[in-house]
Amino acid sequence: MKRNYFRYLLLLSSVLLVLGLFADASKARSSKMTKDELFRAIEKYSEENNREPVDAKVDSIWKAIPGYNGRTVDITASYKKMKSKGKFDEKKIVYKVIPPKFHLDDIENQPIYRGNSQKPMIAFLINVAWGNEYIPGILEALEKHDTKATFFFDGSWVKKNPDVAKQINDAGHEIGNHAYSHPDLQQRSLEETKMELVKTSKVIEETIGIRPKWFAPPSGSFNDTTVKVAEQLEMKTILWTVDTVDWKKPAAAEMVNRVVSKVDNGSMILMHPTQPVAEGMESMIKQIKEKGYKLGTVSELMSEERID
Structure with a gap:
């Protein structure tokens, strides 16, 4: 009787262990994003965080004002950095710099009273x-x-x-x-x-x-x-x-x-x-x-x- 009881406990433990492993694996799978989901998440972030460059210009009040670089998310490079874990990670976003078309040396020679108004x-x-x-x-x-x-x-x-x-x-x-x-x-x-x-x-x-x-x-x-x-x-x-x-x-x-x-x-x-x-x-x-x-x-x- 005792032997059957212990066999039953051993079998139950084995079943619970297998079920736990399946649950963990399922949880791990669900925490990962599919390729399409991750790519779309990076694209969405890109749409919200890209910045246009600002050209140097001569302002009627502030005279010569320097330009300011823009930036765009490099979606492919960002995806490559995140795909191994299959999770979106803002810290792994890769940016590409977009320089302005006109620089300080390209505009009329005027005094400078301030930097670009977008630069903190x-x-x-x-x-x-x-x-x-x-x-x-x-x-x-x-x-x-x-x-x-x-x-x-x-x-x-x-x-x-x-x-x-x-x-x-x-x-x-x-x-x-x-x-x-x-x-x-x-x-x-x-x-x-x-x-x-x-x-x-x-x-x-x-x-x-x-x-x-x-x-x-x-x-x-x-x-x-x-x-x-x-x-x-x-x-x-x-x-x-x-x-x-x-x-x-x-x-x-x-x-x-x-x-x-x-x-x-x-x-x-x-x-x-x-x-x-x-x-x-x-x-x-x-x-x-x-x-x-x-x-x-x-x-x-x-x-x-x-x-x-």
Whole structure:
């Protein structure tokens, strides 16, 4: 009797085990998608997430605006990455970049006030002709938050402060041209303007071994001749979207709140090595990043590379 009972238990266990294996196999099969289902899922994702490229253009208000790459889902490549597991996985989506037809160099030579309005990046423009005492604090805040800025050097300042210029460059920041003697370029001739820019690029190159490709006119004073000369010297003219007005010595918190409330995709923020900037830089970086923007140099902002 006992022997039959144990045989019955053994048989029942075997049956339950087989049934469990069948259930697991069925569950595994049901969690997988057929080839057609997976392919259609990738196609649907593609329809919802493809982005058209944006051509560089001259805007009636913002003047020259850089282009921005588009993207399209590579359906075949994405399918190949997912087919072994038979599951849709957004992390395995493969994109192809679609460059714009017109680039910054293809459009009319105009000053640049901002990056592309679809690029969630912001750049700091730091014009340096004085204020050495505040530079260490600014550099410390930038380094602490792994942020790079574009410093525009006055040529005569570089001549007097080569070690500080090297320190800024060695910290990985981008260097631009800010003319030689902080002139009002709107009142200068073509030859005078050329001399100011050439002298500055020369002293920067002699000091740190870099030839600037961006030029920021002192006090934002320029005319068509200024932009033309900069272009002849292979530099684009950079202005700004948002001004800290730090030279008026506002309270740091007040300055930061006002600036952060105005920033948007592609904004360029003008500042100088002043006390409000030194005191407010860390807070400005934090608040801008909290709003979902990346911070980069002018070159990174002008790049057509996508941020997704």
